[in-house]
Amino acid sequence: xxxxxxxxxxxxxxxxxxVIIFTFSIDLFWAGHHFPGGGFIGGLTTAAGIVxxxxxxxxxxxxxNLPIDYKKMAALGVLxxxxxxxxxxxxxxxxxxxxxxxxxxxxxxxxxLATAVLFDIGVAFAVIGTAITIITSxxxxxx
Amino acid sequence: xxxxxxxxxxxxxxxxLLFILLRNHIRLQRVIxxxxxxVVAGISIAIMNQISVNGIQTxxxxxxxxxxxxxxxxxxxxxxxxxTTSIIAFCCxxxxxxxxxxxxxxxxxxxxxxxxxxxxxxxFMTGDLFNLYVFFEVLLLASYVLVSLGxxxxxxxxxxKYVIINVLSSAFFLVGxxxxxxxxxxxxxxxxxxxxxxxxxDGFITTIAILFLLVFGIKAGLFxxxxxxxxxxxxxxxxxxxxxxxxxxxxxYAIIRMYTLVFYHEPQITHLLLGILAALTMILGGIGAxxxxxxxxxLTYNVIIGAGFILAGIAAFTENGALGSIYYLIHDxxxxxxxxxxxxxxxxxxxxxxxxxxxxxxxxxxYLGWMFFxxxxxxxxxxxxxxxxGKVFVTRGTFEAGYYWLGFIGLIASLMILYSVxxxxxxxxxxxxxxxxxxxxGTTKGxxxxxxxxxxxxxxxxxxxEIINSYxxxxxxxxxxxxxxxxxxxxxxxxx
Numbered sequence: 034x035x036x037x038x039x040x041x042x043x044x045x046x047x048x049x050x051x052v053i054i055f056t057f058s059i060d061l062f063w064a065g066h067h068f069p070g071g072g073f074i075g076g077l078t079t080a081a082g083i084v085x086x087x088x089x090x091x092x093x094x095x096x097x098n099l100p101i102d103y104k105k106m107a108a109l110g111v112l113x114x115x116x117x118x119x120x121x122x123x124x125x126x127x128x129x130x131x132x133x134x135x136x137x138x139x140x141x142x143x144x145x146l147a148t149a150v151l152f153d154i155g156v157a158f159a160v161i162g163t164a165i166t167i168i169t170s171x172x173x174x175x176x
Numbered sequence: 177x178x179x180x181x182x183x184x185x186x187x188x189x190x191x192x193l194l195f196i197l198l199r200n201h202i203r204l205q206r207v208i209x210x211x212x213x214x215v216v217a218g219i220s221i222a223i224m225n226q227i228s229v230n231g232i233q234t235x236x237x238x239x240x241x242x243x244x245x246x247x248x249x250x251x252x253x254x255x256x257x258x259x260t261t262s263i264i265a266f267c268c269x270x271x272x273x274x275x276x277x278x279x280x281x282x283x284x285x286x287x288x289x290x291x292x293x294x295x296x297x298x299x300f301m302t303g304d305l306f307n308l309y310v311f312f313e314v315l316l317l318a319s320y321v322l323v324s325l326g327x328x329x330x331x332x333x334x335x336x337k338y339v340i341i342n343v344l345s346s347a348f349f350l351v352g353x354x355x356x357x358x359x360x361x362x363x364x365x366x367x368x369x370x371x372x373x374x375x376x377x378d379g380f381i382t383t384i385a386i387l388f389l390l391v392f393g394i395k396a397g398l399f400x401x402x403x404x405x406x407x408x409x410x411x412x413x414x415x416x417x418x419x420x421x422x423x424x425x426x427x428x429y430a431i432i433r434m435y436t437l438v439f440y441h442e443p444q445i446t447h448l449l450l451g452i453l454a455a456l457t458m459i460l461g462g463i464g465a466x467x468x469x470x471x472x473x474x475l476t477y478n479v480i481i482g483a484g485f486i487l488a489g490i491a492a493f494t495e496n497g498a499l500g501s502i503y504y505l506i507h508d509x510x511x512x513x514x515x516x517x518x519x520x521x522x523x524x525x526x527x528x529x530x531x532x533x534x535x536x537x538x539x540x541x542x543y544l545g546w547m548f549f550x551x552x553x554x555x556x557x558x559x560x561x562x563x564x565x566g567k568v569f570v571t572r573g574t575f576e577a578g579y580y581w582l583g584f585i586g587l588i589a590s591l592m593i594l595y596s597v598x599x600x601x602x603x604x605x606x607x608x609x610x611x612x613x614x615x616x617x618g619t620t621k622g623x624x625x626x627x628x629x630x631x632x633x634x635x636x637x638x639x640x641x642e643i644i645n646s647y648x649x650x651x652x653x654x655x656x657x658x659x660x661x662x663x664x665x666x667x668x669x670x671x672x
Contacts, residue, residue, distance in 0.1 A: 108196035115186055115193075121238075128182040129238040 040089065047089040054082035062157060066145075072153030076160030083161070084168055092169070103165040110158025117152040180223055181235040181248045184216045184258050184297040192290035202278075205286045209269050212290065216297070217262035224255045224647055232654065232664035234303065242303070242665045243367035243672065249303035249665055252651035253502060256644070257300045257429060260506050263633065264421045264513045265293050267626035271517055272414035274622040275524065280325055280412070288325070292318035292418070299426050303665055305356065305363045308430065309349055312395070316342050319423060322415045323407060334410035341403045345394040352387045359384075366665035369438045369658050377441035385439035385446045389431065389453070396427030397483045399453045404480060405464065409472035409529075413520025416472075420479045421513035425505065428483060432490050432501065436655040443493045451491030451574075455585045457484030462592030469531045471604070474596050475519045478555065481589050482508040488582050489570035497573020498652045504566025506644075507554070507637060511563065514551045514630040515597070518544060521627070522604050527617035531600065536609030541620060545605040547631045552597035554634045556590050562637035 058078035065071025086095050121130030133147035191212045195205045226233055227250065236247040250258075269289060276285055295315025302308050320342075324335040357363055359381065360371040372381060390400070397404045404424075408416050431450070439446055461480030468474050486508060489501030521544060526534040538545035554561035557568075567590065574583035637644070654660050662671075 105197055108193040112190065112193045112197075115190055118182075118186075122179050122182075127177055127236060127239045128179055128186075131238065 043089045047085055051082050051086055054078060054085065058082065062153065065153060066147065066150065072156030073160055075153075076157035077164060079157070080161045080164035080168075083165055087169070087172075092172070103162040103169070105162070107159050107162025107166060110155045110160070110162055112155070113158060114152050114155030117148055117155060120148060120151075178223075178226070178233040178235055178250075180219060180226075181233055181250050181301065182237075183219050184262075185248070185294055185301065187212050187216055187219075188290035188293040188297070192287040192294065195287040195290070196284060199282070199284070202281050205281075206269075206273055209286050209290060210266065213262050213266040213269060213293070216293075217259055217266065220255050220259040220262060223250050224252065224259065227252050227255060228647065228650055232661060234664055234667065241669055242667075243362050243364035246302075246304045246307050247364075247665065248301045249366075249661070250301055251654045251661060251664070252647055253432075253655060254300040254429070256502065256506060256647060256651055257425070257509075258297050260509045261293065261296050261300070261422055264509055264630075265289070265418065267513060267517070267630055268414045268418045268421075271417070271520075271623055271626045272412075275520070276412055276414055277326075283325060285322075285325065288318045288321050289418070291315075292322065292422075294318075296422050296426055300429060303365050305353055305365055305368065308365075309346070309353060312349070312426070312430075313346065315423070315426065316346070319419065322419075323411050325415075326412065328410075331410045334407045337403050338407040341394060345391050348387060349391045352384055352391060355384045355387070364665070365433070365437055366662040367671070370662055370671055372438060372441070373658075377439065381439070382442050382445055385434070385442075386449065388434050388439070389446070389450060392427045392430040392434070393453060394427070395424065396431060396487070397424045397457075397480050398427070398431075398487060399457045399460075401457065401461070401480045401483075405473055405476040408476045408479065409470075413517060413524070417513045417516035417520065420476065420516045421509045424479060424483050425509055428486055428505065431487060432655070435490060436498070437658045437661055440493075440658065447491050447493045450487055451579055451582050454484040454487040454491055455582050457481070458488070458585050458589035462589045462596075465596035466592050469599070469603075470529050471519050471522060471531060471600055472529050474600060475516055478515070478593060478596065479512055481593055482512060485567075485570060485586055485589065488579075488586050489566075489573050491582065492570075492573040492577035492579055494573045494576045495652055495656055496569050496576060498655050499648060500566050500569025500571070500573050502566075502648050502651050502655075503641070504563070504570055506648075507562040507566050507634070510630055510633050510637070511551055511554050514627065514634060515548065515555065517623070517627050517630070518548045518551060519600070521618075521620055521623055522548075522600075524618040524623075525616045525620070526604075526611065531603040534604045534610075535607035536605070537611075538605040539609040540611075540613050540616075543624065544620060544627070545601075547627055548605065549601060550631055551634065552594075552601060554638065555597060556594045560635075560638045562634045562641075564638060565641050 058075050061070040061078055062072060062075030065075060118129040122128055131149045133145055135143055136146055138144045191208050198204060223233060233250045234247055236242060236245045238245060292315050295311050295318060298311035298314065299308055302311055320339055323338055324331055356368060360368050362368055362371060394400045408419050435446065458481050461477050461484060464477035465474050465481060486501050486505050489497040523529050525537065528534060554563045557563035571583045571586055
């Protein structure tokens with residue numbers, strides 16, 4: 034049996050770094066509405082965080098703690114985006130028509146809510162799902 | 177604005193995505209696929225009727241008006257192709273129920289099938305050059321997986337070739353788009369057309385036109401078709417029939433669209449070159465079809481001849497030529513699907529692709545044999561089947577344009593088709609029956625319905641071209657007068 038590798042440093046740093054990466058990715062996602070960022074890059078950063086977890090721990094452990102079928106996640110993401118596009122059609126507008134409005138929310142005060150965010154959530158899901166699926170299927174290859 | 181236009185694109189997409197979520201419900205997937213393709217066919221008929229009443233329909237996505245937004249444009253030509261696509265996909269998907277196998281079904285076969293249809297319909301309907309590239313990639317990605325799905329050695333080899341050649345041509349496509357954008361400053365097809373008409377088609381733009389001819393020519397199997405016979409004979413029958421009927425036709429559609437809407441100012445250079453390539457394609461394809469004695473190879477070379485013949489009508493650039501091209505394009509899609517499916521059944525029954533090892537199938541399978549015979553006659557263009565009217569008009573168009581050589585080569589190619597398909601018919605169906613029904617490697621159970629449907633369609637189109645004649649004439653009118661398309665896209669807005 035192979036001896037357990039000594040990667041205390043990697044584990045400790047990953048535990049910290051993953052949290053920072055995930056937080057940053059969410060920040061990027063929200064920033065995307067008016068500034069550089071958005072669903073694609075936010076999703077990609079999230080995927081990078083998950084890949085870091087895969088690298089430092091083993092695949093089985095991550096999969097038991099984070100039981101997500103990434104293929105389904107990607108499909109779900111695209112479905113959300115398409116469904117958002119169809120939302121406009123219900124009100125008699127063009128496909129992919131978007132809407133936004135200002136609402137007075139309890140904690141945040143006056144906040145802008147836009148349907149484009151829903152579309153972006155779909156994009157983020159699709160990107161995370163696709164990126165992780167690609168990386169895990171490459172890593173599964175037997176040489 | 178007409179939201180109906182988005183459905184042929186997103187309906188297959190949504191269904192395909194649902195199948196990924198419902199991976200193990202194969203029976204449900206089959207039912208939904210058939211229903212979706214049927215509904216898309218119905219929607220395209222509805223759109224066609226709207227077009228014949230109200231003119232070309234457009235949908236500007238997100239409400240951004242042309243040329244700033246990306247829009248879908250449904251003219252009669254593209255909707256005829258969308259309708260034909262749905263019918264063929266309907267037949268191929270029914271055919272695949274029995275033949276495709278459990279393993280492929282579990283590995284997202286129906287999802288990929290519908291993603292391919294998404295890409296094909298999108299390519300036919302988009303009004304934006306870059307969006308055309310995107311839809312090309314959608315259908316190509318789906319087709320890469322469909323070619324390789326199953327993982328046999330021959331599939332892997334052919335997939336490599338197929339992927340490399342298509343990635344290369346996509347790269348050229350991007351380069352062409354970049355040039356067009358740097359010259360005209362727009363990617364909306366109608367807007368490009370306006371800008372080029374204003375500035376004049378100089379030598380540089382003509383060069384770009386030839387670059388696009390190269391790009392789409394690779395996809396259409398025009399002249400640069402060396403990858404095609406291998407790639408199209410590797411995957412299972414339902415897939416190769418779909419490829420033969422649809423994929424090369426998307427390339428042909430793109431050539432027709434670009435050469436009638438955008439690059440129509442210098443036909444003595446671009447269209448003549450197209451004619452020369454079409455002639456060479458027909459000759460080389462004909463030689464291939466005559467020379468091989470492998471049933472898959474013969475059929476794929478027939479795809480190549482068909483591509484050459486359709487484009488001969490566009491090369492002539494007359495109304496009759498365009499009319500013939502559209503008729504022949506629709507006919508070719510149907511009849512290629514038909515003979516590929518029958519060819520697949522023959523291989524399935526005998527367990528071999530070599531003609532010399534098969535014989536006398538007509539004793540046990542008379543319907544299959546006679547349907548193949550009808551399909552062959554239609555392919556050659558014998559009246560009253562659907563190939564006839566297209567052949568007549570294409571030949572007439574080439575003669576009108578003074579390209580007598582092109583017309584003659586088309587007719588000679590028909591003789592080569594005749595020889596090649598009769599070779600299949602005589603070897604496979606005539607002769608002594610060597611296989612009794614018990615010895616056959618497969619059955620025809622469950623696969624005859626789609627074949628019969630396609631046969632009925634080719635007969636119906638041949639006997640009653642009046643059914644679609646008014647539609648086809650509207651399509652030709654749209655192709656020969658780019659202004660109709662442009663006016664529909666801008667819808668009275670000022671053209672910047």
